[in-house]
Amino acid sequence: MAQSLKIGDVEIAGRALIAPMTGVSDLPFRRMASKLGAAYAATEMVACAELERGRPDVVRKFALGEHAGLKIVQLIGKDPDFIARGAALAEASGAHIVDLNFGCPAKEVTGVLCGSALMRDFDAASRLMEAAVSATSRPVTVKMRMGWDDGSRNAPELARCAEAIGIKAVTVHGRTRQQFYKGKADWAFVRQVKAAVSIPVIVNGDITDGQRAREALGQSGADGLMIGRGVYGRPWLAAHLDSHLRGVESREPSGHARYELIVEHLQDSLSFYGRELGLKMFKKHLGWYIEAGDYCDDPVARRQDKARLCRLDDDTHIERELNALFC
Numbered sequence: 232m233a234q235s236l237k238i239g240d241v242e243i244a245g246r247a248l249i250a251p252m253t254g255v256s257d258l259p260f261r262r263m264a265s266k267l268g269a270a271y272a273a274t275e276m277v278a279c280a281e282l283e284r285g286r287p288d289v290v291r292k293f294a295l296g297e298h299a300g301l302k303i304v305q306l307i308g309k310d311p312d313f314i315a316r317g318a319a320l321a322e323a324s325g326a327h328i329v330d331l332n333f334g335c336p337a338k339e340v341t342g343v344l345c346g347s348a349l350m351r352d353f354d355a356a357s358r359l360m361e362a363a364v365s366a367t368s369r370p371v372t373v374k375m376r377m378g379w380d381d382g383s384r385n386a387p388e389l390a391r392c393a394e395a396i397g398i399k400a401v402t403v404h405g406r407t408r409q410q411f412y413k414g415k416a417d418w419a420f421v422r423q424v425k426a427a428v429s430i431p432v433i434v435n436g437d438i439t440d441g442q443r444a445r446e447a448l449g450q451s452g453a454d455g456l457m458i459g460r461g462v463y464g465r466p467w468l469a470a471h472l473d474s475h476l477r478g479v480e481s482r483e484p485s486g487h488a489r490y491e492l493i494v495e496h497l498q499d500s501l502s503f504y505g506r507e508l509g510l511k512m513f514k515k516h517l518g519w520y521i522e523a524g525d526y527c528d529d530p531v532a533r534r535q536d537k538a539r540l541c542r543l544d545d546d547t548h549i550e551r552e553l554n555a556l557f558c
């Protein structure tokens with residue numbers, strides 16, 4: 232089994248990729264994940280129209296910053312000109328890969344013919360893919376769902392269309408748009424996408440540990456896998472899964488090492504966003520670090536710790552409390 236992945240001209244040094252996740256995969260998170268060995272961690276989706284208007288939160292989502300890992304920008308939009316300019320700007324800003332979002336199920340998004348609504352309109356989807364491919368020399372990829380609903384699981388056809396346009400890889404979340412995040416991801420369905428194209432196919436949905444990673448790859452025949460919610464409070468997970476897939480023993484960070492990486496993530500958040508916003512943005516991660524904490528087995532006690540620490544408004548207090556919990 233291959234241990235790495237090539238997307239266009241970009242070598243990815245592993246097969247466990249970190250998904251774009253709005254409100255999660257900001258620059259401080261991606262920097263931490265890369266530092267811990269993630270081969271690939273994508274930005275949150277960046278709305279191209281809002282990027283053009285310079286909306287500050289969208290500009291921040293687009294920030295690629297400095298870190299060791301690959302830089303992958305995910306774009307979303309319905310206007311091919313905006314997508315083209317977003318793709319060109321991503322390349323100029325140092326992106327290695329440009330990903331297009333054809334999977335977001337949110338009503339505000341699909342209602343304006345963006346995200347997974349594009350799975351119902353191949354013409355519109357094709358125009359966006361063509362615009363991106365002709366605007367950048369970087370590989371362009373697409374992240375999609377199985378289809379809009381059970382009656383239209385058309386990811387294999389969309390993937391074929393994408394390949395013909397010059398898309399270099401597709402990721403398939405094994406749910407339909409109508410499922411949102413309910414039910415179980417259907418990894419076996421992704422095999423049909425794999426059979427339809429010769430570009431790399433990445434399987435996504437409900438992959439949270441080594442066993443599921445193996446099962447997802449086995450059932451789908453995919454070239455790589457993508458993890459989303461499993462990284463909550465575990466930015467090392469991609470590297471951990473890659474080791475597992477290579478058959479190399481790997482331990483999740485624990486004790487003082489875990490405390491140190493949480494504090495580094497906190498401090499990076501403060502310097503990236505500024506103190507007030509940085510603390511607010513970090514608290515989501517803080518909650519997850521505590522929920523996923525290996526310092527105690529009692530989930531009720533962890534929930535109480537989470538509530539207590541997330542009420543604190545000072546980073547030195549948070550660090551002190553974290554030290555008491557983890558070290």
Ligand SMILES: Cc1cc2nc3c(=O)[nH]c(=O)nc-3n(C[C@H](O)[C@H](O)[C@H](O)COP(=O)(O)O)c2cc1C
Nearest residue numbers: 250251252253275276332404436437438458459460
């Ligand atoms: C909070 C949250 C934010 C997400 N944001 C994005 C996004 O910006 N772009 C995208 O393509 N998918 C987004 N997704 C979907 C994930 O990338 C992924 O496809 C989905 O969560 C299934 O994978 P999982 O079961 O490993 O979480 C988001 C999911 C969650 C839970």
